[in-house]
Amino acid sequence: MPQLRSEQIELITPDKNPFFGHAKAQLMIAWRQGKPVGRISAHIDKLALDMPKEQGFGPGTGMFGYFDAEDEAVAHVLLAEAERWLRSEEMERVLGPISMSIWEEPGLLVRGQDHSPMIMMGHHPAQYRSWIESYGFEPAKTLLTYDLDVSRDFPPLIQRIVKSGERNDRISVRQVVKKDWDAEVDIILSILNDAWSSNWGFVPFTPEEIAHAGKKLRPIIFEPLNMIAELDGEPVAFMLTFPDINQVLKKIDGKLFPFGWFHLLRWLRKPKDAGMRVPLMGVKKELHNSRVASQLAFMMISQIRKNASALYGSQRGEIGWILDDNQGMVAIADAIESKINREYIVFSKSLS
Template sequence: MTPLTQKVLLAAERRTPELAAEIEIVPVAGKSDLNAFIDCAYRLNANDPNWVPPLRADMVELLTPGKNPFHDHARMQLFLAKRGGAVVGRISAHYDELALAQPPEQGMGPGTGNWGLMEATDDAVMAALIARAEQWLREEGMTRVLAPISLSVWEEPGLLVKGHDHPPMLLMGHHNAAYEGWVEAQGYAVAKRLYTYDLHNVRDGFPELVNRIVASGERSSKIKVRPVDTSRFAEEADIILDILNSAWSKNWGFVPFTEREKAYGGKKLKPLIQSGANMIAEVDGKPAAFMLAWPDINLKLKDFDGKLFPFNWAKLLWWLRKPDAVNWRVPLMGVVPEYQNSRLASQLAFMMIEYIRRYAVAEHGAQRAEVGWILEDNQGMVAIADAIESKINREYRIYQKDL
């Protein structure tokens, strides 16, 4: 067995003749292989009504060093699974130097590698792909796997195990329900559960207790909650990402953003930023917290089949001018460390989400929202989600295994 290929012979008595063929795992090398890697997801999910095809150009950018600054501090190898010459699966194996430098008690740390972006036609293909990803990680000196993470914890972490009956929102994964059993059969145990929370009807507002907390904050001369000023977008993005890096620094799975990643992320997300749906909270004139909300662009992308040209780009640009978005996602919020675990932190959170709700309903006809992901043991955020009477609608699992 070479370090770059692996062949798995399936037992004929347990498989149909087609599935009893040899599985070959080969490394992605060159543009043709990369296109096959990307195309694999479209083919294997074509019959899933709730899968949202990502833009192919975005996938190329994600996976290309020099375009995606994640690769400045990470190493990655992509693999294809082939049976009878046809592509039947894919997986990425990668590790992040910044993640290796994090404290082990926060989930990452020395020796921790990842795999992700996995797709497979059946359990044998999945087993062969995972085995090859593990082999590559061992060869790179990794001693432990956290997976799936595609490609970083800031993108699409975790395997969807609950919520297959509705489409995901932006930057949330969607997977074949069978993958849960196929992954766990390879000796993986749950490391963390990530939840998203559904606010089924945002038009009616929040419970009276939340309204009283918001009103109290509005009377305070210390607190100012304001929308992001899009005319100063770069400066505002720096404020938000600086708060994020400090607010999340003790969270499980945290990996800091580099300066290049800050600029890159701001540029990618700028078209989605509606000023009134993204808030910065100030205390005594200093930035203390932020909350972001994005219109559910996935509903628009669903019929594009991953392609912007020749006409879809115009449709998307027109929609982004003023999204008629009934669904919104609140993906991130953060409070500076000095106010965390305090009543003020909760008050700022309630004020920001109420202001976002008012704006999204009045300006865009919002009907529902999704908050998350939220770590299962993030007691502060879980308490806020409970207080606004949201319910868990999706569960993702990040698994771990020693190599």
């Protein structure tokens, strides 16, 4: 699935990606007889170094990402070079693949290669897992995505929970307001930084990254697909849903010129029959493990499902990534009868 080339270049360009305001990277290409046969990044996120070690990162933890290789020999050479650079930067442990921020494309796809990736998701050949593990890496964390038939109503129990929430005067769920997008982004990402702060792999968004993310995401924000939930008038939860732009990127082969921009702009006006992906949602930590938290989640999912089906003709959606040990989110995914369709693994290795 070819990605938009200009976007990919921007991700690895330090003066265009605010991730590099707190990170450094070494990008590498493997060559064989004058032909490029693999690539890898070795990188260090200074904010990740400050996180508690039990949350995945912590002092001395570097990363590798943007991993592709023609064969196992190339894979091992690339991993060796990434490790060498990380050791030279005094790192003691490596996690990967993470390309490049934990918020971009974390993990190696190990299940689900039989269908195309959705928007902002990595995709890897099945053999990559054995190549990485044969070099001494072990699984550190599993990330899941769930497939949902959005054309079907939710089970009766979930419908009753949603209706109960709609009768509760303390609760309201509203669409994002695109004309107030900058303010909405601040609300969403402040909830995200709070809701995810104890999760494995969490690294906080900086103000610069918040502004950058808001600008980049705006073209694919459709108000009926993105919700903010309020409790007693205070925003406490959100859910973002993106139409699957990959279906048009495949048509234009990831190139805007000479005519790709036309197809992209036409699709962005109204992405008819597009699949939908929920990449991010969150409920403030103070509400975690409460009845109202799951109720807010079901209310947002229910409204987005209806809008995706009625307004955009969507048939399926995808929720994730979800940490495999995030019991609350796994329970919600099970309750709405979604099924695991992809599995990603972040691997770990000691450099000592």
